[in-house]
Amino acid sequence: MxxxxxxxxxxxxxxxxxxxxxxxxxxxxxxxxxxxxxxxxxxxxxxxxxxxxxxxxxxxxxxxxxxxxxxxxxxxxxxxxxxxxxxxxxDVADDGKKESIINKLIGFISGVFTPFLGAMAGAGILKGLLALFLSLGWLTEKSGAYQIWYAAGDGFFYFLPILLAFTAAKKLKVNQFVAVALATALVYPALVAITSSSQTINFFGIPVIPTTYTSSVIPILLAVWVMSFIEPVLDKVFPEAVRNIFTPLFLLLIMAPLTLIVVGPLGAGIGTLLSSGVSAIYNFAPALAGALMGAFWQVFVIFGVHWTFVPVMMNNIGKLGYDPLLPILSVAVISQAGAALGVFLKSKDSKMKSLAGSSVATALLGITEPTIYGVTLKLKRPFIMAAIAGAIGGAIAGGGQAHASSFTLPSLLALPTYLGNGFTSVVIGLVVAFVLGAVLTYLFGFSKQQLKNDETINATVVDQDGQESIISPVSGTIIPLKNVKDEVFASEAMGQGIAIVPTSNIIKAPVSGTVSAVYPTGHAIGIISENGAEVLIHIGIDTVELNGQHFKTLVKQNQKITLGEPLVEFDREALRSAGYDNTVMLIITNTAAYRIEDTEETMATDSNWVLKLTQRNTENQNEYRGEVKHV
CATH class of the missing domain: 3.30.1360.60 (Glucose permease domain IIB)
Structure with missing residues (x-):
């Protein structure tokens, strides 16, 4: 690439x-x-x-x-x-577009968490591994190695408000370092000690509610949001010569007590309410909650709304000490890996097989976008099979009341963070989701039409700018162009190419590009690929005489098309019954600008070029090979 x-x-x-x-x-x-x-x-x-x-x-x-x-x-x-x-x-200027509140919220949350998501996942896994090492007796809590590693893993979450302050300030376009200073006040050791002991302090007689903000999410986000309204006002009050000093000074003077007295407790209250709500729903029917999240989590990912769950899950860990959703989400992720494995085992298309195989590994590690968009959702049925498998696996994990002790990306790597209550259930749920996703996809994930359309690349056109793949435009048996019963095509006067005796009635785009010509009779169509190959598809011999009978054109001239898009529908049996040869020809009309090759074996011949073509028959697994030589 x-x-x-x-x-x-x-x-x-x-x-x-x-x-x-x-x-x-x-x-x-x-x-x-x-x-x-x-x-x-x-x-x-x-x-x-x-x-x-x-x-x-x-x-x-x-x-x-x-x-x-x-x-x-x-x-x-x-x-x-x-x-x-x-x-x-x-940072960009406002373009004047109106954006919905939901989109703004999702954009804000993703912008805040995305920059450090990898580091946060790594820290969470480290905490999980340390818990595993303790349970196995490899380390003790008093050992220096444990204390150093635990400080690295837990420190990330302990001082999380500082990280959130920095990224939230960047997103809201306010002074990042003032926001960080505000966050450090929330987790300042002396104040943490006072609030932890439930002592009460006051600010000029106003009582400060004792609240602990270490590992919290919502209070600092609210504080930076409030700060985004105050900072512009202060910038207008102070002249430019002293603005860089006095705006930060007065921001801290105003925001520190305002946050500790009002904004912080309000955010903590919202967090407690969210955690209580999630716990109530989960405790009411844990298996049902697991099934729903296992089935629909990847749907949330597709629409980008999964970001709204991140602060909720992190808030659960901060308030409750655990989160019940993360193990279920891992089940949903692993079900996609299983579906990708099913596609890998079932598909006969070499490109899809390769993509599905690599997607299994990435999904197991928690990255599902290539799997969803490149494989399961693209084929539709495998995505549904994965959702079913995720629902069943999620019900098992939820029913066992599995918990995550630390936040990390849902994946196999997160397993150490699930140690403790319900660990066995989440392991069973993961195995069931993976195996069931693969089996359901293999058995029910493909329609008969999709299997028929599973074709290998038949020819490769190469120019000086790079390589371009041309696939067969129709299912069938490939024959050498010289065997076509039309002297113009057989002599290659119009260019080199291939011929196919069709077994399907749909002509599909052999390459992505632009429709350059649509004949009124529907028997032929011209395409210019994105890299400049001029492709002519001619359906049947002398079929122009039918004046469009038995043909239905599905695209228009100058229309942009993508690989595999239906172009023409025709009735191959009706053509044969009417006495016409229904062989389909694919011609590269600007052959002179290209050399055509396929394999190293091809390039080793003594000929000027050889076009070796392979067409798999998905029903009996036999292969037909045709060679066209030009000396």
């Missing part, structure tokens, strides 16, 4: 750098806030090498890349002239 070329093509596909308001990336996606979503060509971007899919959700235009997203983002940031080419959302 050429990361520079992909970045350049993505930038063009979203409407150029002039259409970007904000650009950043997370673990698997390029995320944009565009000035005009209509200028972006999602189909064109999806067809690019290395792009899994495109999602326009929660006010963000997202291009799903997978684990190599950072390598694509770096050249894109340079091409777009981004001032802050990192994985955080850049």
């Amino acid at each position: 050429d990361y520079n070329a992909t970045a350049k093509q993505i930038l063009a596909g979203i409407g150029g750098k002039e259409n970007i308001n904000t650009a950043w990336h997370c673990a698997t996606r390029l995320r944009f806030k565009l000035k005009d979503d209509k200028l972006a060509d999602g189909e064109k971007i999806e067809a690019l090498d290395g792009v899994i899919t495109v999602v326009n959700s929660a006010g963000q235009y997202q291009v799903v890349i997978g684990n190599t997203v950072e390598k694509v983002f770096a050249p894109l940031a340079e091409l777009a002239g981004l001032e802050n080419p990192d994985n955080q959302e850049a």
Whole structure:
């Protein structure tokens, strides 16, 4: 994959750098806030090498890349002239668009947690491993190794308000270091000691409610939000010459007592209410809660609303000391890995098989976007099978009342954090979800039509700019072009190519590109691929005489098309009954600009070129090979 070329093509596909308001990336996606979503060509971007899919959700235009997203983002940031080419959302001027409250909330939460999500997951796993080491007797709580590692893992969560203050201030465009100073006041050791002992202090006679803010989430987020209203007012009050000193000074003078007296207790109260609500629902019917979250968690991920659960889960750990949702979410994640394995075992398409195989590993490690968008959701049925498996596995984990002692990404790596109450149930739930996801997908995850359309790449056209794959436009048996009963095609006067005796009535796009010609009779269609290959698909011999009878064109001239998109519907048996040869020809009309190759074996021949083609018959697993030589 050429990361520079992909970045350049993505930038063009979203409407150029002039259409970007904000650009950043997370673990698997390029995320944009565009000035005009209509200028972006999602189909064109999806067809690019290395792009899994495109999602326009929660006010963000997202291009799903997978684990190599950072390598694509770096050249894109340079091409777009981004001032802050990192994985955080850049500061941009308000474009005047109205955004829904839900989208704003989701955008705020994702912007706050995304920058340190990896570090937080690592710290959570470390705490889980230390718990495992204690239970196995490998370490003791008094050992120096345990204390040092525990400080590294637990310290992240203990001082979490400081990290949240920094990222929230960046998101809300206020002074990050003042926000951090405010957060340090909340976790200042002397104040923590006072509140922990339930002592009461007052601020000029106003009592301060004793509340502990270490490991808390909501209080500091509320405090920075309030600060975002006060800071602009202070900036207007103080002249520019003294603003850099006096604005921070008065912010601290105002916000520290306001947070400790009002905002902090209010946030703590909201957190307690959320935790109590989650606990009440979960305790009422834990198996049902597990089934629902196991089934629908990946749906939440698709729409981006999963971010709203992050502060709730972290708040549960801070308030209750555990979270009941995280083990269930791991079950939902692992069910996707199982479905991907089912696709890997069942599919005969080499590209899908390769993508599904790699997606199993990434999903087991907690990264499901490549699995969802590239495999299960793309094929539809496997996603449903994974949801069913997730529901059953989630019911088992929920019914056993499994808990997470620390926050980390839902995955197999999180298992040590589930030690304790319900650990056996979550292990059983994970195994059931994985195995059932694979079995259900293998047995019921494919329609007969999808299996028939599972085809290998038949030819590869290569030019100086790179490689482009051309697949067969129709299911059937490949024959050498020279055997076609039409001298014009057989002599290759129109160009080199292949011929197929069809077993299907649907002609599909052999490549992504633009429809260059649609014949009124429907018997032929021209395509120009994105890399410049000129492809002609001709259905039958002398079928122009039918004047469109038995043909139905499904696309229009100049229409953008993607690989595999239906182009023409025809009745192959009716053509044969009418006395016409129904052989389908695929011709590269600008053959002179290309060389055609397939394998190393092909390139080793003495001929100027050899086109070796393979067409799998998915019903009997036999292969037909045809060679066309040009000397």
